Amino acid sequence: MQNQFDELLHQKLYDFCDDPDEGLIDKIHQKKDRVIRLYRLIPIILSVVAITLAGIWFSSSENDRKNLMPAFESKPAFAPQSSVYSAKPVSRSGARFIATGNAAASVASSQAAAVTNNNNRVVLMEDAIPAATQKNLIPDRVSSSEITGCEASFDFYTSYTGELFFINSSSMNNNTSVHWDFGDGNGSDELNPSHQYQKPAGYVVQLALYVSGKPACNLSKVIQYTSSPVGTGKIIKGTVFEELFISKDAIVSLYKQTTSGDKYELYSLHKTDASGNYMFTHLPDGKYVVLAEKNGTSRFVPTWYGNVTLNEDADRIVLDDRDRHSNRLFDIHLQQVHLSDPLDMTASSTRVDTGGAYVTLVDRYNNVVGTFKTDIYGNLISGQTEIPPGYYKVINPATSKESTIEIGSGNSGTINHYSDLVTDKTRDESKPLMPADPLVIMPNPAVSDIRFEIKLDTYQQVVVRIINANGIEVYNETTSGEPGANKFNIVVSSFKPGVYYVMVKKGQGAPVISQLIKAN
Amino acid sequence: MSTRGQTLSDEELIVLCRNNQVSAQNELYKRFARRVMGIAMRYSRNREDAQDIVQDSFVKIFLGLKNFKGDGSFEGWIKRIAVNTAINHIQKQMKFSNETDIDAASELIYDNQIIKNISANELIGLVQAMPDGFRTVFNLFVIEGYPHQEIGEMLGISEGTSKSQLARARQHLANKIKSKKLDYNE
Numbered sequence: 001m002q003n004q005f006d007e008l009l010h011q012k013l014y015d016f017c018d019d020p021d022e023g024l025i026d027k028i029h030q031k032k033d034r035v036i037r038l039y040r041l042i043p044i045i046l047s048v049v050a051i052t053l054a055g056i057w058f059s060s061s062e063n064d065r066k067n068l069m070p071a072f073e074s075k076p077a078f079a080p081q082s083s084v085y086s087a088k089p090v091s092r093s094g095a096r097f098i099a100t101g102n103a104a105a106s107v108a109s110s111q112a113a114a115v116t117n118n119n120n121r122v123v124l125m126e127d128a129i130p131a132a133t134q135k136n137l138i139p140d141r142v143s144s145s146e147i148t149g150c151e152a153s154f155d156f157y158t159s160y161t162g163e164l165f166f167i168n169s170s171s172m173n174n175n176t177s178v179h180w181d182f183g184d185g186n187g188s189d190e191l192n193p194s195h196q197y198q199k200p201a202g203y204v205v206q207l208a209l210y211v212s213g214k215p216a217c218n219l220s221k222v223i224q225y226t227s228s229p230v231g232t233g234k235i236i237k238g239t240v241f242e243e244l245f246i247s248k249d250a251i252v253s254l255y256k257q258t259t260s261g262d263k264y265e266l267y268s269l270h271k272t273d274a275s276g277n278y279m280f281t282h283l284p285d286g287k288y289v290v291l292a293e294k295n296g297t298s299r300f301v302p303t304w305y306g307n308v309t310l311n312e313d314a315d316r317i318v319l320d321d322r323d324r325h326s327n328r329l330f331d332i333h334l335q336q337v338h339l340s341d342p343l344d345m346t347a348s349s350t351r352v353d354t355g356g357a358y359v360t361l362v363d364r365y366n367n368v369v370g371t372f373k374t375d376i377y378g379n380l381i382s383g384q385t386e387i388p389p390g391y392y393k394v395i396n397p398a399t400s401k402e403s404t405i406e407i408g409s410g411n412s413g414t415i416n417h418y419s420d421l422v423t424d425k426t427r428d429e430s431k432p433l434m435p436a437d438p439l440v441i442m443p444n445p446a447v448s449d450i451r452f453e454i455k456l457d458t459y460q461q462v463v464v465r466i467i468n469a470n471g472i473e474v475y476n477e478t479t480s481g482e483p484g485a486n487k488f489n490i491v492v493s494s495f496k497p498g499v500y501y502v503m504v505k506k507g508q509g510a511p512v513i514s515q516l517i518k519a520n
Numbered sequence: 521m522s523t524r525g526q527t528l529s530d531e532e533l534i535v536l537c538r539n540n541q542v543s544a545q546n547e548l549y550k551r552f553a554r555r556v557m558g559i560a561m562r563y564s565r566n567r568e569d570a571q572d573i574v575q576d577s578f579v580k581i582f583l584g585l586k587n588f589k590g591d592g593s594f595e596g597w598i599k600r601i602a603v604n605t606a607i608n609h610i611q612k613q614m615k616f617s618n619e620t621d622i623d624a625a626s627e628l629i630y631d632n633q634i635i636k637n638i639s640a641n642e643l644i645g646l647v648q649a650m651p652d653g654f655r656t657v658f659n660l661f662v663i664e665g666y667p668h669q670e671i672g673e674m675l676g677i678s679e680g681t682s683k684s685q686l687a688r689a690r691q692h693l694a695n696k697i698k699s700k701k702l703d704y705n706e
Contacts, residue, residue: 004632005630005694006661006662008632008636009662009693010662012638013562013640013644016559016562016640016644017558019554020553020554020557020570020571021571024571025546025549025578028549028578028579029542031576031579032579032582032583035579
């Protein structure tokens with residue numbers, strides 16, 4: 001009786017829909033933006049509360065401190081620790097964290113009734129918050145600025161090896177220097193460093209800007225480094241389903257080759273389920289490219305991708321790490337340098353296997369972002385192109401070869417420089433694409449200096465440039481070469497250990513590039 | 521902008537919305553607003569309250585999208601947010617009497633045919649006219665299908681109170697439906 005009554009009402013009401021009034025979406029956006037703004041204030045508010053409590057703690061007498069004690073005990077996050085409160089008085093100048101303006105101060109006073117600072121400029125000190133709590137309080141982007149106009153900003157992206165590239169997009173001038181804290185005990189003073197985390201964990205990465213050597217502002221981001229950035233993939237095409245197993249919480253994009261065969265189109269974009277599976281149902285025959293981005297926390301983006309051909313003959317294709325490398329047609333590594341350090345684009349090259357081919361860069365929705373033409377050697381010589389950060393495919397229509405690239409963000413999303421380049425994995429290594437006469441660097445790896453020879457037919461200008469793995473030029477020499485063998489000897493002892501690219505350009509010719517490993 | 525002719529899947533939209541992209545959020549709203557409004561109407565006293573619930577639900581949806589793990593269906597996730605938001609809205613005003621007599625349930629008399637003939641809109645009107653406590657428990661149990669124990673935990677009431685509220689809600693609704701029938705006959 002009851003069940004039937006419930007059932008009837010359930011049927012009537014379960015799918016009940018109604019149109020909200022027009023314009024409600026605008027109110028939603030307004031409220032959402034208010035919440036986001038408030039959310040950004042929270043760390044400041046908490047800092048103000050913490051500092052105020054610390055201030056009371058210091059200014060109060062011994063007896064008062066005892067009275068205050070229970071309050072602290074009830075909030076273990078702010079429990080006084082000698083190391084935490086031992087430092088400085090409340091209005092110390094030169095402190096790192098700072099909140100200015102009436103808004104923050106008044107919000108703070110409503111949160112903590114004991115705020116007595118009449119000055120609407122509330123100066124906070126970083127030591128006032130226990131270090132551990134500090135990290136927990138930083139939600140994602142906290143930029144506190146002491147010097148007007150100083151705003152730290154950075155982004156990061158990964159290579160498929162799992163290495164993280166950090167891109168500093170703060171406004172900088174000659175007096176600005178940077179320090180990076182990667183949160184795992186390592187740091188760097190490089191403008192755009194790269195870092196490889198060893199252990200899967202959450203890390204707080206901080207970029208601190210110093211103006212004339214004084215702390216100016218900083219920005220912290222939480223990076224969730226997940227284990228096994230690449231999953232093992234498996235695509236099985238049966239009569240019923242094809243299953244792609246990647247990794248939990250990965251975004252899986254499946255690109256399908258168009259019937260004309262000249263490009264790939266996004267066929268579907270899905271998220272894997274909790275056990276890391278996604279099932280593609282009823283995939284038509286054809287050639288696919290699978291791209292999986294692992295960004296469950298939208299903070300860390302290892303990439304996994306591979307090529308899949310589905311047809312009647314191949315009804316079961318297993319992609320694993322080995323296939324991932326052998327199937328990929330080529331890798332393109334696009335790197336970025338800071339805007340203040342633009343590099344000569346024509347000097348770098350990206351190798352594609354066909355001379356005179358047009359190479360098209362398309363975004364994930366197949367919007368063409370840029371078209372580049374290769375030179376007679378098949379090198380991609382590119383001009384400066386404005387490309388927003390994200391994932392892109394590079395397609396060589398002449399060969400239908402395509403590759404996925406990842407472009408990080410910068411000041412204006414401008415890519416200033418292509419540093420390394422395409423390695424054609426399917427190419428027959430016995431047939432060199434580059435002009436004969438490769439650049440042989442000795443010794444390699446090098447510790448103190450490197451030597452190499454450049455053979456010339458005529459008097460020509462020779463430009464030698466060395467670029468580090470972040471695309472930053474670390475060496476540049478222009479000399480007049482003579483016919484015959486020209487010997488070069490370059491001291492590299494001051495270079496930091498790592499991978500470098502030595503580019504040698506003879507006259508107006510295409511550059512010859514060789515990798516250099518700098519050892520300790 | 522896109523050269524693809526297909527509409528975006530929910531999953532694609534989610535990815536775009538995560539970056540706080542307004543156009544994607546508008547599209548998401550377009551897809552789910554009617555559904556969320558429907559839920560909000562069931563839980564609220566009137567249309568104005570329902571719109572407030574819709575507004576808060578979408579703010580939560582947009583801000584909380586990064587937490588959507590993709591374990592269950594996206595629509596299910598949205599519905600859960602809508603229901604929770606609705607409960608938050610009415611919880612303050614809600615009063616539950618602690619009567620635990622559920623005898624009323626055994627005397628439930630209703631007309632099958634009338635329920636079938638009554639429009640969903642009319643039915644919503646009757647649901648909205650119920651006292652807050654009745655309406656909430658009725659929605660959670662009959663429409664959403666939560667067990668009493670869970671409803672108790674959600675609303676901070678005992679399982680017994682949830683049961684008695686439901687029994688009285690059924691009775692209340694059956695009576696209202698019966699009077700509808702009288703209206704028709706007149």
